[in-house]
Amino acid sequence: MPAHLDPTYRANALASLGEHELDVLVIGGGVVGAGAALDAASRGLTTLLVEARDFAAGTSSRSSKLIHGGLRYLEQFDFALVREALRERGLLLNKLAPHLVHPVSFLFPLHHHWERPYIGAGVALYDTLGGARALPMHRHLTRTRALELAPALRSDSMVGAIRYFDAQVDDARHTMMLARTAARHGATVLTRTKVTGLLRDPGMSVRPGGGSLRNHGGPAHAANGHSTRVVGATVTDRETGREYEVRARRVISATGVWTDEMNAMTGVDFPFHVRMSKGVHILVPRARLDLGTGLIMKTEKSVLFVIPWQEHWIIGTTDTDWSLDKDHPVATATDVQYILDHVNALLREPLSPQDIVGTYAGLRPLLSGASSDTAKLSREHAVAEPVPGLFVIAGGKYTTYRVMAADVVDAAVAGFGRGVAPSVTENLPILGAAGYHELLADIESVAQRAGLTVDAATHLVSRYGSLATELFSMIDREPELGMALPGTEYRGVEALYAVTHEGALHLDDILTRRTRISIEVPDRGLAAATAAAEIVAGPLGWDEATKAAELARYSDRVNAELKANTAADDATANAARQVAPC
Ligand SMILES: Cc1cc2nc3c(=O)[nH]c(=O)nc-3n(C[C@H](O)[C@H](O)[C@H](O)COP(=O)(O)OP(=O)(O)OC[C@H]3O[C@@H](n4cnc5c(N)ncnc54)[C@H](O)[C@@H]3O)c2cc1C
Helix, strand or coil: CCCCHHHHHHHHHHHCCCCCCEEEEEEECHHHHHHHHHHHCCCCCCEEEEEECCCCCCHHCCCCEEECCCCHHHHHCCCHHHHHHHHHHHHHHHHHCCCEEEEEEEEEEEECCHHHHHHHHHHHHEEEECCCCCCCCEEEEEEHHHHHHCCEEEHHHCCCEEEEEEEECHHHHHHHHHHHHHHHCCCCCEEEEEEEEEEEEEEEEEECCCCCEEECCEEEECCCCCCCCEEEEEECCCCCEEEEEEEEEEEEEEHHHHHHHHHHHHCCCCCCCEEEEEEEEEEEEHHHHCCEEEEEEEECCEEEEEEECCCEEEEEEEEEEEEEECCCCCCHHHHEEEHHHHHHCCCCCCCCCCCCEEEEEEEEEEEEECCHHHCCCCCCCCEEEEEEEEEEEEEHHHHHHHHHHHHHHHHHHHCCCCCCCCHHHHCCCCCCCCHHHHHHHHHHHHHHHHHHCCCHHHHHHHHHHHHHHHHHHHHHHHHHHHHCCCCCCEEEHHHHHHCCCCCCHHHHHHHHHCCHHHCCCCCHHCCCCCEEEEEEEHCCHHHCCHHHHHHHHHHHHHHHHHHCCCCCCCHHHHHHHHEEEE
């Protein structure tokens, strides 16, 4: 099956939309929906994934980008949750996505000697739960050794430290690659296609109690309400405004913080709701902090991370309620100051707002129970069938997307007459994984053959895995594609590949999610945007007017975000961000 998500793929997919009844329609192309599409397609089910904006445009491009068990959940004695997440971490690192999920180390500075046995025991348990082979074990460090590793830290900021290992991922790339892998297994995957209504079968009325809620690992509960069966959805192509009726035996909603909007579409109260909590990160240049490792520190509410990220450090996050625009959450000056205050407490040379080259904000989809039965769900995920035929999944975390996907597909196909195979995703490497280690081991000759520097070749291989060979061929045919986009580490070929293989339709998709230029350079990618627009105009069929409109749209967005970042409060920031559509 083709996994080249280019404009022709999209046109053909739209042309055949609604022709046949599907087994499964998945709504939402975040990590959970993309994972569910892969899970369903790889079980042999006819599957369509529709995403209203772009793959990972919601929370799944805005996380801390850690594949982790969550050290802090151990403090809450949530061992099962941590063990499950660490098992997924091992699978992703070793088998499913070794090209996209990489080890990362963190230094945990200790402020009092009595913390060492307490935190040391927690980290030792974390290592054990994670399985001995996944990553190196933690090490206890004296203050002198910790300062050698992290000279940027004040010597009076700690009495010693513990160093432990976790993993990180480029979340947006990983989610998109899940969608591509689903396409390879026969799913149809579409961006810029929004579900605007649900198709109901008026002939099939269902008694109260027909719905059900399955708490992850917990009991089942009945939901109330008369309802007619969901038999598909109205899908609107946001590029043309055209509507399609898609019929499916099962519909899965994996819409994260938009879950309550799906709820409103059904007219039946869902057994759980999703509360939004905003988390902000800032990026500063790597050279600005002399650290040989990431950092983790406790805050009043949670923890703050300093995470190595190519040529930058990602620092965050915050945790505040949000009830404004779901599409475009933004960081305020207050959020940024909170982060700076906490990290500066440890640094010899404090960071200032002028050091920041990028910020981003995301919304955590936290479950909130409609009843006491569901009140404890916030860190877990839940699957419900509030209306027959419609299966809703929400909550959880990035790391456990595969388990969530398998759970919702299991629930959805439970009533199928014929036997459906169990989930196979535990043994299904995503595209680019096979052959990645071999390519990396031979990187010098790979670089030489591709006519690139070793750094440039490594950059491509560690972002595309073995699919980097496709980009090397493109550079071979058109050598100028090997040149960097202005002010960035990214090559022109990455912009082209984004539209010929990765489903990107707009500059924002290329600069924000296929690459991360929009948060990694001080001009937020404005210079790179012009160069990228030249490269992708042909394949996307843009004339001069469309190209100019795309550039204007991108720069409007950058300016709106920068203005929002100066606001002191969410309401003012949200109003400033609203002036730009993308
Ligand atoms: C600040 C922050 C830090 C985090 N850090 C971590 C971390 O380090 N590690 C970790 O494991 N987890 C982390 N998380 C949690 C993790 O990011 C989320 O749990 C996960 O990304 C949610 O994925 P999702 O697919 O459920 O939602 P989303 O990614 O939001 O996807 C939902 C999608 O549904 C689409 N959609 C909505 N309505 C419709 C419709 N009508 N039609 C079609 N499509 C629709 C949206 O456009 C969206 O793309 C973090 C979260 C935040 C906010």
